[in-house]
Amino acid sequence: MFMSVLKSFFDTFGNFIMVPxxxxxxxxxxxxxxxxAFASAVLxxxxxxxxxxxxxxxxxxxxxxxxQMVKSSGINLPALDIGWQAVASVAYxxxxxxxxxxxxxxxxxxxxxxxxxxxFMPSDLWNNYSIIVWGSVLYxxxxxxxxxxxxxxxxxxVILLLAEVLQKRWSTYxxxxxxxxxxxxxxxxxxLYLVLNILFSKLGMDKxxxxxxxxxxxxxxxxxxxxxxxxxxxxxxxVGGFSTLNTMAGWGQVANVTITCSAVxxxxxxxxxxxxxGFTTLTDxxxxxxxxxxxxxxxxxxxxxNDALGYGEPATLTTGLLVIPVxxxxxxxxxxxxxxxxxxxxxxxxMMEIPVCLSNGNIVKSWxxxxxxxxxxxxxxxxxxxxxxxxAAATGFDAASTALTAGTFVIGFxxxxxxxxxxxxxxxxxNPIIIGxxxxxxxxxxxxxxxxxxAVHAYLEKSAMGNxxxxxxxxxxxxx
Amino acid sequence: MRPIKVLSxxxxxxxxxxxxxxxxxxVLAEHGYDMESTEIAPxxxxxxxxxxxxxxIAYTSPVDDSYGIPVLNATGFLxxxxxxxxxxxxxMVVSKLNLE
Numbered sequence: 001m002f003m004s005v006l007k008s009f010f011d012t013f014g015n016f017i018m019v020p021x022x023x024x025x026x027x028x029x030x031x032x033x034x035x036x037a038f039a040s041a042v043l044x045x046x047x048x049x050x051x052x053x054x055x056x057x058x059x060x061x062x063x064x065x066x067x068q069m070v071k072s073s074g075i076n077l078p079a080l081d082i083g084w085q086a087v088a089s090v091a092y093x094x095x096x097x098x099x100x101x102x103x104x105x106x107x108x109x110x111x112x113x114x115x116x117x118x119x120f121m122p123s124d125l126w127n128n129y130s131i132i133v134w135g136s137v138l139y140x141x142x143x144x145x146x147x148x149x150x151x152x153x154x155x156x157x158v159i160l161l162l163a164e165v166l167q168k169r170w171s172t173y174x175x176x177x178x179x180x181x182x183x184x185x186x187x188x189x190x191x192l193y194l195v196l197n198i199l200f201s202k203l204g205m206d207k208x209x210x211x212x213x214x215x216x217x218x219x220x221x222x223x224x225x226x227x228x229x230x231x232x233x234x235x236x237x238x239v240g241g242f243s244t245l246n247t248m249a250g251w252g253q254v255a256n257v258t259i260t261c262s263a264v265x266x267x268x269x270x271x272x273x274x275x276x277x278g279f280t281t282l283t284d285x286x287x288x289x290x291x292x293x294x295x296x297x298x299x300x301x302x303x304x305x306n307d308a309l310g311y312g313e314p315a316t317l318t319t320g321l322l323v324i325p326v327x328x329x330x331x332x333x334x335x336x337x338x339x340x341x342x343x344x345x346x347x348x349x350x351m352m353e354i355p356v357c358l359s360n361g362n363i364v365k366s367w368x369x370x371x372x373x374x375x376x377x378x379x380x381x382x383x384x385x386x387x388x389x390x391x392a393a394a395t396g397f398d399a400a401s402t403a404l405t406a407g408t409f410v411i412g413f414x415x416x417x418x419x420x421x422x423x424x425x426x427x428x429x430x431n432p433i434i435i436g437x438x439x440x441x442x443x444x445x446x447x448x449x450x451x452x453x454x455a456v457h458a459y460l461e462k463s464a465m466g467n468x469x470x471x472x473x474x475x476x477x478x479x480x
Numbered sequence: 481m482r483p484i485k486v487l488s489x490x491x492x493x494x495x496x497x498x499x500x501x502x503x504x505x506x507v508l509a510e511h512g513y514d515m516e517s518t519e520i521a522p523x524x525x526x527x528x529x530x531x532x533x534x535x536x537i538a539y540t541s542p543v544d545d546s547y548g549i550p551v552l553n554a555t556g557f558l559x560x561x562x563x564x565x566x567x568x569x570x571x572m573v574v575s576k577l578n579l580e
Binding site: 270311 | 495
């Protein structure tokens with residue numbers, strides 16, 4: 001009954017009204033002033049609409065080109081990477097997403113209150129879209145709301161466990177005491193990095209040294225999205241329009257694609273910023289309200305923080321920039337890959353935070369780990385391209401509908417999260433034994449970690465810092 | 481009095497920088513200042529500053545170079561650690577600006 005009312009309400013007003021409304025209600029729930037709650041709601045609505053405007057313009061230019069490239073050159077990369085900003089706007093626009101804004105927040109507070117984890121995840125609630133996409137996948141394919149929520153809550157718990165394993169290492173390396181980087185799309189790849197890091201240490205890679213600062217000065221310009229757009233746009237235009245390069249019109253198309261890519265890369269973040277700033281009040285007040293409540297007293301606060309906090313660190317940025325050309329080349333070479341990386345490229349430094357902190361800033365080792373994991377990520381993203389495009393089209397995302405008509409796809413690397421992807425595959429079987437086994441594996445790791453937390457943290461510190469590691473440094477006093 | 485022009489820096493000039501701008505705007509408004517901000521990624525700093533007119537940089541992603549205007553680490557302010565300290569630092573920097 002409730003669901004059908006909600007559904008008809010949703011169908012009438014659509015996501016551009018429903019998402020802001022949800023934000024407003026939750027802001028008020030956490031005692032934000034009405035003026036601020038209203039401003040947040042408007043920002044979110046305006047940001048969503050803005051994203052819809054740009055992506056449909058972008059899709060109209062690029063979809064025919066991708067289609068032409070696949071047809072004429074035989075390069076089979078029909079899934080265009082539209083980036084995390086667009087994935088976020090799709091995720092928050094799904095019915096699952098609108099509900100999870102509230103459910104996820106309450107669940108994360110609850111996990112912290114019952115001391116299942118010490119990490120207060122709502123302080124980076126923006127990144128919840130990265131959990132929502134998986135619930136949306138399950139709902140799209142199985143139409144089972146309960147299972148979709150079970151999957152999202154379970155992925156959330158797994159991500160928190162991984163974030164807690166890495167917490168001390170990340171916070172020591174990036175100098176943010178009592179903080180944890182909880183972005184699900186990075187923590188989901190952590191198991192791969194943890195294994196590779198140990199393996200490469202055994203191979204003696206810890207001895208290699210390279211100075212990130214001097215390399216970055218030489219290649220820093222490729223990290224500027226506008227120029228990156230020019231380079232990739234030019235490449236895409238030439239490869240896609242190869243058969244018409246002997247004509248004036250052919251070069252006209254190349255020029256158009258080049259400047260479109262550049263424009264999208266420069267404009268996307270601005271519009272997505274409007275959308276994201278609508279989450280500021282909610283983030284702030286959920287933390288303040290909890291801190292000042294009777295539950296918050298004397299309770300350890302490990303704040304979840306955004307991955308942006310590590311982005312500009314020299315080794316992280318340099319490693320990410322060095323992965324950019326490799327990522328483009330790999331996309332064309334890897335068998336079975338159908339994803340054409342574009343918007344992910346300037347975001348690659350974010351993905352390097354885990355390997356960089358695990359290797360204590362060893363950029364050669366991190367780069368190698370990053371390239372290997374990227375292969376796994378393209379496979380994962382390729383796997384989900386069709387489903388994600390259907391989800392995006394169903395939420396009224398024009399670029400996705402255009403793509404589906406043309407026989408191409410849209411995808412973002414948020415869907416390349418290895419752990420969440422595998423868990424979703426398990427849940428999609430709807431087989432209680434398989435799902436039970438996955439949950440059991442989590443519980444075993446959870447218990448083992450909780451019992452050996454200090455030892456695990458000390459091991460990661462020691463393996464990263466070698467002889468420079470001094471155990472049990474007292475953490476700086478902080479006030480919130 | 482003219483508005484203070486602030487460059488907010490985060491990884492891709494999207495989420496954290498936008499959140500930072502809106503928090504800065506609130507705090508400055510409380511103390512009677514107007515603010516205009518541009519959200520930007522570290523890679524775009526040099527270009528934005530080339531266009532000139534900015535009074536200060538506030539960042540959540542480390543910014544290493546010196547640009548000749550005050551640079552404030554706003555990470556704690558954004559996530560809610562030692563907020564008051566940052567606000568005091570901000571107000572001190574702002575009080576030294578020529579806003580006529």
